[in-house]
Amino acid sequence: MTAGSPHLIGWSGDALTDSVLAVIDADTAVIEFSVWGGWDRSLSTQARTVLDKCLAEHPSGIVVDLHELSDPHAVSAPLWLTACSQAAAMEPPVTIAICTRANAPLARRMTRLGARDWLVLYATVSQARAAVAGRHVLPDRMHLALPPDTAAAMSARGLVNDACRDWGLQHLGQRARLVVSELVVNAAEHAGTDIEVIISARGSGPAAALHLAVYDGDLMLPRLRDPVSGPLGPSLVDRGLGLRIVGAAASAWGALPARSGKLVWAIVRARPEVP
Template identity: 45%
Template sequence: MSLSAACLPVKEPAVHLESDVDASVVLLTVDGRWDRVLWKLTTDRLHKCLAEHPEALIVDLSDLDDPGAESATTWMAAQQKAAAMNPSVQLALCIPPELPLADRMQRLGARRYLPVYARVRQARVAIAGRLPLTERLAITLRPEPDAPSIARNLVGDACLSWDRHELLHPSRAVMSELVNNAIEHARTEMTVVVSLRGAGIHLSVADGVAAPPQLLRMSRVLRGRPLDEHGRGLHLVSVLATAWGSLPTRTGKVVWATLQPPLRQPRNSSPRLPSSIQNDGPTGPR
């Protein structure tokens, strides 16, 4: 090994997440030499990204040091998981064409519908062209007392317009808590988005503070002392929403929640009798 090569700094492994303001497209950047440590960190972040259930996930591998293309199986496994979700999550890779990993992923991805792009901008344009035309309402609010009311009305208009009457009241309550949380803890201008996700409603509030929200432990109710209401908002969100979470953005974070209508039993369905009862009848003529 030459002296100059020995003096080259070793790049620390890093995995960085960045979301759009409505949590619809997430960018996952993986840097450093591919080894067991980076594999573990990447796998954990991939699982987190998919648990957030965005519409699309772009994985930027431009600065990944993987001369043997050993990470290929990780990206193929992520593609299988993304495709199996309902609705499915579009997954795309960004790899410079001169890297060995690009050639291998081009060959593997062609059979598994995993597109590979040279640059993030190319991936964003292509993903935007394939995303479904989703109904979406957005508004920018200042951290003022009337912000929760304006956001609730936006949700109400969306639910009525999109025929999501069952989700009207719980969605308004969840949005109110998300906005109140941003007012109390971020105190910055916020972007409020309501979008249609299949049969459900997706709510998001993006603010200018990177620190994620904390689900606080509820204090005990003590006789003779006033009830501490602090921290109850996110508990209400966790009860009413099917799923919720937060993701970092370029300017802060986005806190999101998804609500789905309750499952209905078919009208003509009748309960099946246990097999022991079904078989207790006579088996032949009396």
Template identity: 45%
Template sequence: MRRDESPFLLFPGAGSIGQAVTAVSDFYTAITEVAVHGRWDVDLSASAVEVLRKCFADQPSGLIVDLHDLSDPQGASAPLWSTARSWGERRRPPVPVVVCLPSAAPLAAVLRRRGARWFLPIYATVPEARAALIASAAHPERLTIHLAPDPDALAEVPAVIDYACASWNLPELVQPATAVLAELVANAIDHARSRIDVAVSRRRAGLHLTVHDRSPDIPPAPRYVAGDPGDPARQGLGLGLVHSLADAWGALPTRTGKLVWATVSTPPATGKTATAEPSIE
């Protein structure tokens, strides 16, 4: 990422009194759940767009939007949820988006009138939505390991990256992916001091790296030192190195802690133009 780009850090839900947009991810299913609370207005809409943007950046296997606690009797939020489905479809690979709310809710009636039932699945409960996404999800190429919060565990990082890159014919990513994953694991060892779950997944022409620990503390964005951009020790928690090597990185809360992720991709072939991920702006 460029130095002037911000990581996709999603802190536990905050907002004005009675209003919030919260998100939790799940390491094992890779499904992210977004819940919208309070009366729908311009501020809540802006918060929802920002949270969705950060959730899509992580490329989840599916996204559930829970609207049970949203007060929107006029259905003013309906266009955003339909648009979110389109955002997910344009991701590569696509991210299926589903909505949860009572069938008798005014918003549900508005969505039905807009024809959402044909392209935006609506479920009465989050467990129903989660089960449907799990049943229909594609199974990406994914390696997982579980580590103890011990510095010796860092020795396992090169092995899993070597195996992934050899299996998926990505030899040019061995060095940057090893460096990024080692920093994420070291950060979890130093600060979470809990069991660490690691996943390495194939993503188009690159790798998606995930580190899950039991600490709820979302890491801060790295603070660069003017005139000394290459010294990770002076950039805070080693995340400056992650920022410089990864195409994107971020963090999401989970029900048992947090998940920190990063993507590392191969550069486009000479004479070819890289295809950017669709924007949700």
């Protein structure tokens, strides 16, 4: 995968680091997560933050590339094992494939500490990518290709209607239509490229959710903007307003670099009833 800039990592446009990179494949919903440099407290914080954000996106899998990580004492092992355990407990489960040299101290320690049912080690990223991409295929998934036109939001709302009807998630429809409209309009206005909308179901029963993803060909990640003072007081302009609407309607949202562009995602799930 390529992301245009090897130093770019983000979701909501709020994070930059030169030692961690996460890139999502819009076709397979697999994230490739790479860490490089010497393992220390700063890198640990960066990696943990990025990994938490990747799991929040609820991808179909995560390939963790540790070939360029210098961790001679395997101090980072608990982080990767915890992430694997958390991912395996998600519904549907998320496979995390760890890529590192078989004779490295980190590989030896993880093998010694890790449970065999959810710790998967691979020698190369290509092997891990092939294995993870085919392991958990999302059964409920719809996609739609759209032109860079704000009017395309109507078609995206129609796709949400179809998904909610087919999957019995009509109670999520109103907020999901609002979210997908804002994401498509933002992509049309600010990216100006072809757009792809991908909708998939997450979980089942009362915990079921809709995962909405909008892919465009612009490498620039979206960024929330601060209110701007005007003659009528503070106001929100451009993309900042749309993203705040998304943040209010969705349970979680974010953005990741993708091949030749970016993917902005949001998860809409039922909200607890207020007594």
